[in-house]
Amino acid sequence: MSNLTTLLALAxxxxxxxxxxxxGGIEEAVTSGLVVDLASLRAFLVRRIRTTGLVCASLAVAVHRGALSASAGESGDLETDARTPSPAARQASRAQGRGLVRLGRRIWSDEDWDALGPTPHLAVAAGVVGRAGRLADQHTALSVVYTTMTGSATAAQRLLALDPGDVAALTFDLSALCEQTAAEAAKDVTDLSDPLLDVLAQRHVERDRPLFAS
Incomplete structure (x- = not known):
């Protein structure tokens, strides 16, 4: 599998x-009336790219490079916890990290996946997957930023019954921002959080019968 194909597959x-x-908080944002149409979805996605996407991607790059340890309970895990104030957001990150590791075991069996523990953060798992897949570290960052955007965009499309063509056009429109954010993430680990997204994550887990896990 070529590096480009690996990037496309991960995205x-x-x-x-x-x-x-x-x-990624979009269900709670819709329920709270913060996201109601394409324009407000765009504002949400920009915010999510520039906060959650940037932080997660910068941590993934650091793990990819070996600047942060991927082992359970060590620097990658601790640094991600420190940048994820919301317990609900931490739980969602670890759930997605576990899913990515499960797939990684099947594709790159030579990697020491056990060292990550049973529930690594998504950023940590993404860093190890990027390295195992021989991606450039900035491409690891791009895969993280891009999926941070598209996961929420697709969920909003379902929740608001938006035209899929409109949502796809929006993601194309934000592609330059994704590239810019990935490049920034590759420079250094970012210290940033978003209180609004933290609040939405916490509210979501208290809601009765949500459609999405986060």
Missing amino acids: DSRLPTGGHVHS
Whole structure:
């Protein structure tokens, strides 16, 4: 599998990592009336790319390079916890990380997946997968940023019954921002959080019978 094909595969929403059951806060944003149409969805996605996407991608790059340890309970895990104030967001990150590792075991069996523990953060798992797949570290960052955007965009399309063509056009429109954010993430680990997204994550787990896990 070529590096480009690996990148495309990791960015595919059909990848069986469990990411499709997570909305990245968009379900709670829709329920709260913060996202109601294409324009407000765009504002949400920009915010999510520039905060959650940037932080997660920068951590993934650091793990990819070996600057942060991928082992359970060590630097990659601890640094991700420190940048994820919401317990609900941490739980969602670990659930998605577990799904990515499950897939990684099947594709790159020579990697020491056991060292990551049973529930690594998504950023840590993404860093190890990028390295195992021989991606350039900036491509690891891009796969993280891109899926941070598309996961929420697809969920919003379902929740608001938006035209799929409109949502696809929006993701194309934000592609330059994804590239820019990935490049920034590759420079250094980012110290950033978003109080709004943290609040939405916490509210979501308290809601009765949500459609998405987060």
